[in-house]
Amino acid sequence: MFNIHPLIWLIPLPPLLGFVLIVLFTRRSNRTSHNVALVGSGLSFVASMVVFFKAVTTDGLAGSPISASINWLPTGADWLRIGVLVDPLTAVMLFFVAWTVLMIFIYSIGYHNFGQPAGRNDRPGFSPEGAEAKEHGKAHKVPSVEPMYARFFALLSLFAFAMYLLVVSDNLLTLYIGWEIMGFCSYFLIGFWYGKESARKAGIKAFITTRIGDVFMLLGMVALYSVTGTLNFHEIFSNPQTMLMLTSTQSPAFGLNWAGLIGLLLFCGTVGKSAQFPLHVWLPDAMEGPTPVSAMIHAATMVSAGVYLSARLFPLMSAGWHHGGALTAPMAAMAVIGGFTALFTSTIALAQHDIKRVLAYSTISQLGYMIAALGIGAYTAAVFHLVTHAFFKALLFLGSGSVIHGMEHGVLHTGNHIDPQDMRHMGGLRRRMPLTFWTFLAGGLALSGFPLITAGFWSKDEILNGTFTGGHIGLFIVLAITAFLTAFYTARQITLVFFGKPRSTAAEHAHETKPVMTVPLMILAIFAIGAGWAGIPHAFPVLGAISPAWFQSFIGSMLSPQSIEEAHSNIPLIVSVLVSLGGLLLGWLVYRCMETAEEKDPLQKISGSVYNLLQNKYWIDELYQKALINPSLWLADKVVYQFIDLKIIDGILHGLGRAGVGLGNLLRAKFDLPVVNGAGDGLAGSTRGLGVFLHKLQNGRVQTYLLIAVACTVVLVLVICFLIGEGVIGVTE
Amino acid sequence: MTGMQVIFLINAVVTIIAGVMMVTARRLIHSALWLILTLFGVAVVFGLLEASFFAIVQVVVYIGAIAILVIFAIMLTREAVDDSFRKNHRWILTAIIGIIALAGLLLAFFTWPQAGAFTVSLTDAQRDIGEMGLALLDPEGYLVPFEVSSILLLAALIGAVHVGISRKGGDQ
């Protein structure tokens, strides 16, 4: 077997190269640009698959992962090393990242209407509005190609690069670099149609909200480095002395040990990136970006990166914990935040009308699931759900993009301007878009955990089983309710979109999208169904006997023996089947009879005010606006500008001026003598002269600035050397 | 006083006079010519420092390329401006500051107790410029700075062409 190391180094590079090539050379040609991007991601895909299969066939990979590193930055006597690391976790990450990214790239070609004419009114920064085309002798509107087509692929390539970099890096620093590049790309891609104000705002919101988490993460990294002297995962986690030191040393904050404090800080990064409560607000707004971006951010890469970080740092988070024991502080925080987020956002998803927003909230909810699972130590289950979720959520997003595309076609065709993303205007698309329907159905069933055949069932069942057998009954109930709600809103979505009769003329004229979009859907659908079979637990009735439970043994080898749980109970299994089927059935029953777009949502009829609360997302955005953003704006305007600047600083100046005037008047009145008068004039004159002199400093001429700088330097050096020190060189003696 | 010291002093006087003339010359082109003489004096200093490679590089790069480029630029931007420093009302202030700084430095050098301490002569191996060439291309040595500076040169080349190119319609 050839040496695998260079290949691991090379995985992230083709997309980066693609980005550079597109930006510098090929941006004028749409075809070349997407070819470059496709070749880039394709090469990464191939390399990832080779590495994946190599990893799978290596025995004892977790104990001795494939890794290599080089010196990077000299830090005094030591070097900061960067390198790559492939262990079971990296391997499965590579697998699903490579597949979903490649599918999204291919899909984007169709989504951005490659090959269609350019619209007359299309401008960069706005989503294309459609072009006039003549077909069969009569003119009608057709979708037009995206004006910034090449730019899109360039940014998507950069995004893919960052994700691969994050996955293969063996230390927190390069992981953090990939992490931040992704933040940057998400800002650009969410605000891709920057002509729309909402898109601009959403981009900024995503960037700033995730940044809040990133700052804490950076603090955690700094703390980790200063305590252990390294950021390399393997060096930290496989060194019992380091781990012992981390768990036994008290940190300066909150009475936690260092592992707890660092774990909590790093977990803040996950909260931002994976959109957990209270930083979840950016993710739904991120739906302003083009749909492939939504799939990229919310399924394949960015939010997965957050969970990946937590999974990667699990040994740190769980340091000092053993199965069945009390949770450590970071784990407890993860369990609580994850469980709460899962339930909280799944209720919001019940009342959304925008097809993508429902998916966005369901993403947050499912991420909460994974975080909660990690929090109670169900490591394998969490990673398993991460993988299956990536597949079916990418599928659902791309499917919703296909639906929107079909609806847009209908909108253009009929000229009837409705929101093509509003589910109330859809309906009956089952017959119009059969391929999209079947694949979306597969994704939806996986999301709601339809028993036995879908991947989502297996991973969700694992998590529920973990919470139940771990003795966390409260969390188990929360997650079970979440699973029920998930099944319900998924059924609502599928029913509203695909079943019944079309509720608008646009829906009547929607038609199936091109193969370049539907083929990725079908491939992802295969994974959405089949990925779960890799992880059927041994203890599962009937099927467990013939299942190799490959996933459990592969990922489970990452854990130390005391964290592994083997217990299996049939109660969570039954609950999981019941909530899934019950939710789906109920959702279908409630929504199947919606006839027109104007009709009230059945839930709204039952509980109006609660429904409003949900539809407005518990007014969290408004709360942040009122409680955080407005006060800081107010502070900036009223306090800093109007009060400090205008009142205090100007006030002092004016006060000084007035005092001077008053004093002058006093002097004039009392001692109206030529001498005093002259002195006063002299003072005024010199003040004025000073003002004129200072005004001259600000004259926009570089040479003056330089002169001042040099003069100040000379004075400073003279002061330091001859007044403070003992001459220039005498100091060194 | 050794022969080397005499050479150094003569060269220093020439260099400084040339520098003063360069700074004070009324016409730009004279200034550029005095600059060339100054640069040549610096090349001699490099030679005295047993860095003969840099003495040659100084002549080739500074006098051969940079000074010529400056003269070209002067001819391209011919302008009847009296460029004497006396036109600049800040010159006295600048001169004062400069003299203070210079005096401080010179004082420091004079009072440096170890000033005459380093009198080790070099071996042939230490003068061997081939060693520097090898170190430049050695990954354990200075390969990265070397490559980075070559990229800098390339970027400057492209940038200079881009900035200096005359676009049709762009200029009035």
Next chain:
Amino acid sequence: MIPLYWFLMLSAVLFSLGLFAVITRRNTISILMGIELMLNAANINILAFWRYLYAPRGDMDGLIFTLIVFVTAAAEVAVGLGLIVSAYRKRRTVVANDLDSLKG
């Protein structure tokens, strides 16, 4: 043997001259020439310290540093003169004080 501080003093004088040119000359090309003089003075300094303190130890840093200063100087002159010529074409002037579009 020439004492080290002779070189340093020469370098200090040249540096001051260059600085004076940079601050007082009005023509941007003169300013650039002043900068060149300052860079040369710095090079003398670097090489002198290298020769007296580091070369006996077989250390290369001073030489490499000088080389990089050369490269930087060349790059700076190329871009600087390009900018000056370009500014001259647009504004018909090379006087630094007249190029004040960025004045606030």
